[in-house]
Amino acid sequence: MIDQSNPPHLTVVDHPLVQHKLTHMRKVGTPTGVFRQLLREISQLLAYEITRNLEMTKEAIETPLCPMEAPVLDGKKLALISILRAGNGLLDGVLELVPSARVGFVGLYRDEETLEPVEYYFKVPEAMGERLVIAVDPMLATGNSAVAAIDMLKKAGAKNIRFMCLLAAPEGVETMRKAHPDVPIVTASLDERLNEQGYIVPGLGDAGDRMFGTK
Template sequence: MLDHLTVVTHPLVQHKLTIMRNKETSTAGFRRLLREISLLLAYEVTRELDMTTATIQTPLREMQAPILDGKKLALISILRAGNGLLDGILELVPAARVGFIGLYRDPETLKPVQYYAKVPDALEDRLVIAVDPMLATGNSSAAAIDLLKEKGAKNIRFLCLLAAPEGVARMKEAHPDVPIVTAAVDECLDHHGYIVPGLGDAGDRMFGTK
């Protein structure tokens, strides 16, 4: 079982994250790096997938070889920025089922408001990985996990690029059974609810919006 919080300190992850933090990095560069770093993070979040064996024939002889067991895992993108993490993970696990949860943060209350949800069936039988680049206040992430549990999910992990201590604490309080995998835990949130030093708004930087 993964720890509640896993920070991936691999040199390539940290190097790519530094380039993404730089405000001079272009939209195209940011998008490419996010895809690359998500693939690297996916190695960690899928480290303990269930395995079984199958009989195969190599060019030399028959053998019992390890393969993944159980239903295809489910990737759940927390819109819109979560979509930036999907590409890299799907390169690693192309057969994964994909779902989407639409949440936006009310700028006054910082509370999440749901506007869309469509997820794969049989979540109770799948490893479910919820993805969102930023774990800031943790309110949207906790709300997304609430919805996934209502849909039957029992084995859930949360993958993000950056986390704030406040978000990690909120998730641990709300969902202590959901491990978090991230590339870094930054200093704090500012009064707007942004991660500091952070990298700005991941969705805006990914899609070239303001």
């Protein structure tokens, strides 16, 4: 089921499997390997929702019994954009579901004093304006990095953009809504708030550190 109590630009996927796996990811004692596997599994479930309205067309095919006009995806292959480094955890799962997707990367890190994003890498597929673009990052906290990434994607020509994350804070959702009201957000949970360090509460800690075993 989809939680319809949230603003139109925000979809919280409250499917039981998503919520069950997310609970295990939140636990402080969940090992790195298990955390990565759970993130990959949740990303596939979120991907079902964020790709729900892909454009379709018909193709003439032959089944073992007869010819038919069958539905297939239309237009250029979608572009998955990982916001480094933690975005790669979601990227892997979505690629298992849509292996033909084109892939790009936006390198941003958060200045721990200002909480503002700093760019260090940008590489995306061609013809961005003709593709559905899905940007992925596990955490939508302050929203500053997400807004910066979407700014960069729009400058590269992207027009149809969606944002997929594991957790979102109300502050980050509002920041995104103000900066990019045309970009829908799909997440597994809208958490309570940000703390003074800009981390999502109750959250699950630093997604990148837990995914890669770093501190």
